[in-house]
Amino acid sequence: MHTYLRWTLLVTCLSGLVSCASLSPKQKQTTDQAISWENRVDILSNMQNWDLKGLIAIRTRQDAWSANWQWHQNQKDYTIALFGPMGSHSMQLTGSAHSVLLETSDGKKLKSTNPETLLEQQLGWHLPVSSLYYWVRGLPVPNFPAQKQLDAFNRITVLTQQNWRIEYLRYSTVNHTDLPNKMILNNAALNVKILINQWQF
Numbered sequence: 001m002h003t004y005l006r007w008t009l010l011v012t013c014l015s016g017l018v019s020c021a022s023l024s025p026k027q028k029q030t031t032d033q034a035i036s037w038e039n040r041v042d043i044l045s046n047m048q049n050w051d052l053k054g055l056i057a058i059r060t061r062q063d064a065w066s067a068n069w070q071w072h073q074n075q076k077d078y079t080i081a082l083f084g085p086m087g088s089h090s091m092q093l094t095g096s097a098h099s100v101l102l103e104t105s106d107g108k109k110l111k112s113t114n115p116e117t118l119l120e121q122q123l124g125w126h127l128p129v130s131s132l133y134y135w136v137r138g139l140p141v142p143n144f145p146a147q148k149q150l151d152a153f154n155r156i157t158v159l160t161q162q163n164w165r166i167e168y169l170r171y172s173t174v175n176h177t178d179l180p181n182k183m184i185l186n187n188a189a190l191n192v193k194i195l196i197n198q199w200q201f
Helices: 003-020 037-045 115-123 129-135
Strands: 049-059 064-074 077-083 091-095 100-104 109-112 146-150 156-161 164-174 177-186 191-200
Touching: 037 177, 091 115, 100 115, 109 115, 115 129, 129 156, 164 191
Parallel strands: none
Antiparallel strands: 049 064, 049 191, 064 077, 077 091, 091 100, 100 109, 146 156, 156 164, 164 177, 177 191
8 A cells, every 4th residue: 555545544544543542530621721822831741640541653755664652760760661452563661761671572682771762762763762661741841942833721732842843732631730641743755643632740
């Protein structure tokens, strides 16, 4: 099947899955919280432990790939697990402030000092995991130049940083905190669609 057609079908399917996913009683898709951007940064920056589940789809010039994903964050330690269809391309990334371990479904165990190097060696594309630590919460990476657009609730709708453009298409309110649940990331080499159907922190 042509790559573009596969990608179109994939995006349609993922959108349908997330739109049908039920949010927990403390998680809704609307907000009544109009706080300043500075206050929002403080709240999100203090959120350093979380569990999320969702779907991720990655498109390169040559191919498209998708997986269910889970991210457990505990301070600076994290585990990101990716599960492809029928267990294909499954992998787990376990990291701390100083080292990262990538374990694949075929038994490989690879170590590095940063996750981007491991993923590029194994998969051939550079996914900015270190930056996603901030972007997934709706924050720019500190101390790096960034351009941002905010909505009426002072949430980021578009962020340009580190040669990436991140569009925040939808937020959920979880425990009185607005968190992204639909994002699209683009740079010259990759298009990444992230859908989050469960946030816990």
